[in-house]
Amino acid sequence: MPLPDVLKPLDAALDSTDRSEAMAAAWEALAVAEKVADAVAFEEGGDELQALIAAQASAAGRSLLPLPSTGRPVDVPPPPPGTQGLAPYVELLRHVQAALEHAAAAPGTEEDGRAVAREAAGKAATAADALLAAREG
Structure with a gap:
């Protein structure tokens, strides 16, 4: 399932x-992922604990990063049903992880900046795994 159009500029x-x-x-x-995980936590039949872990990891990763000086919050569309509905958000989190790992190696x-970027990358990875598991049966 492709990334929603509203998220493509963010991904780029x-x-x-x-x-x-x-x-x-x-x-x-990470803010988008937190919103999606929060929405998934209230769905019937999902794993609320995994959704909560995804939301907390996203928030923790975001808290490590500097507050953006420009931009606006992204209006997140509700994720389509099933694990395939979460796949674009999991991919986005994996891209965040890769971008932060790249920043850490730049x-x-x-060294403090490298450590923060590595830690935030780890939070993105945790969020991706937990978000995917939130809808796995």
């Missing part, structure tokens, strides 16, 4: 060579 910004733009996109993508980044 994760690949930006401008570190601040990529970090802002990661912050926004030359010129201070």
Whole structure:
């Protein structure tokens, strides 16, 4: 299932060579994932605990990143049913993880910045795994 159109610019910004733009996109993508996980937590038949873990990991990862200086919150469409409905959001979180790992490995980044980016990447990975598990039967 493809990424909703409203999220495509955010996904593209994760690949930006401008570190601040990529970090802002990661912050926004984690906010999107938190909203999706919150919505999934209230669905019938889902795994509320996994949805809660996904939401908490997304919020924790976002709290590690600098607050974006530009942009607006993304209006997140409700995820379609089933695990396939969450696949685009899981892919977005994997992209966040990769972008943050790239930022951690970038030359010129201070060690504190590297550690924060690595930790936030780990939170994105945890959120991706938990979000996918929230609808697995």
